[in-house]
Amino acid sequence: MRLARVELEQFRLYPRMVVDVPPAGLRIVGPNASGKSSLLEAVMMLATLRSTRASSDRDAIRWGSGEDYGLPPFARIVGRVEDDDGQTTIEVSLEADPATPGLKKRVVVDGQPRRVVEAVGILTAVSFSPEDVGLAAGSPANRRRYLDIVLSQTDRRYLFALTRYGRILSQRNGLLRSLGKERAAPNAASTVAQLAFWDRELVEVGVCLVARRAILVRRLDALASERFRGLSRGTLGLTYLNSVTSTALDHLGDGAKVGDLEQVLARDWTEVLGASRAEDIRRGVTTVGPQRDDLAMEVDGHPVGQFGSRGQQRLVVVATKLGEATAIREITGQPPVMLLDDVFSELDERHVGHLIAGVGELGCQLL
Structure with missing residues (x-):
């Protein structure tokens, strides 16, 4: 492309x-x-x-x-x-x-x-600028947005679900705030009945997001860790951190099917929503779901955002972006356009060479 x-x-x-x-x-x-x-x-x-x-x-x-x-x-x-x-x-x-x-x-x-x-x-495009070090060192919201951008370009169903999930979450949070003002009892029949519809909608759409994010992160983990070995010492690990405790992601193998993951996630998430109902009403927000998830980025088992140097964080992002470009090519059959915004000023000569070689190997058009 x-x-x-x-x-x-x-x-x-x-x-x-x-x-x-x-x-x-x-x-x-x-x-x-x-x-x-x-x-x-x-x-x-x-x-x-x-x-x-x-x-x-x-x-x-x-x-x-x-x-x-x-x-x-x-x-x-x-x-x-x-x-x-x-x-x-x-x-x-x-x-x-x-x-x-x-x-x-x-x-x-x-x-x-x-x-x-x-x-x-x-x-399809992959963008990389000096500010992208925030992917490793910034807030979970940065990493969730990153996953959303990658998946929205490669999976149209994901984008449909993401748009719909935002609307459902807003409706459920509005109801939670109303119930909180009314001092509704969390386990009262009327409270459970009012939340039941939005709980079902939230789970039905949300599992689509979580399952696809988890599968993408597993793919990125393999691709980015390989790239990182050519850039620095240590082992890079990427893990999807799901706020809903579920056995669905414990054994995420190469043959994992989205439908099977969604089924187990839906069961577990429904149970967690019931258990968190009181806290959700107290706070007026939904406390579990993809809007609370994160992407863990670790080198040798240590969070790179907390313990890594600025240089190491930058190399983690370089490896992740090259892994992203590879994943997009594998999924779509076409290499993405690579957009590098002033990144050479942030890398030494060896790492610049590795980045350019990686882009060339993928066949990406480079701007």
Whole structure:
């Protein structure tokens, strides 16, 4: 897979720009604040259909956009993607309402409007910047978001489930807060009955997320640990930490089937929800589920975020990103586009060579 062309209009600091991308990729050079990272952000947005740098896609719209034409602020990204199956054009348009925080997003694929969940993953990409050391040293939310980005590009069912799970979780948490204000007894028949519907919905959709995350992490563990051996001493281990205590993930072998995992997870999670009902009502939030899970990253059994040096954390992320690119190629049959944002300044010559060799070995287009 490769990106053949990218067009930007009113995106970040670009009024308009068109770049034809060679098959091998591009080396982008320029002074600080000249738009190098913004170009890579736009490419990643074509893959995930959301900004991976900003908390809101609205922030990607160029300041003052639309003023010259008397239009609301807007931005537009167009990418032409080529792979073994042919050519696809993806267009992402953003339009902001100046009077509200609202944002309209429109996605068009080959001239036809598409929902976001139908267009994510047409282009697959792996992004790596110095800030990604937060994957090893940052909060669990960083690592959950990382897994969501990888899986959303490779598994459309996962993205559907992730979107639906967020809505269900919001509804259940709202009910928990109401029950807390009413001082409802956790085991009262009326309380159990009110929560039963949302509990079933939460489990039905949530097991889809947990099972797929666990299988991906097991794959990443094997791939990243192999890459790490070429970068540093020690043994890298990646483990999915599930907030729902379940036997489903204890013996996750190569032949593990998603359906079998989901069945055991559903049984165990239903029991845990019942046991945590009082605490959930007291706190007004759902205390177990994929929104509370984590990805453990350890070297020789020690958490790298707690005990690793900054350099070791960086090498763990390099190995993980190379493992991610390999996993995407194995799953989709196409190598992803690799986006490296100023990472060479953070690595010595030997490790730069290892990273470039790994990207070349995978056949990734490199920007």
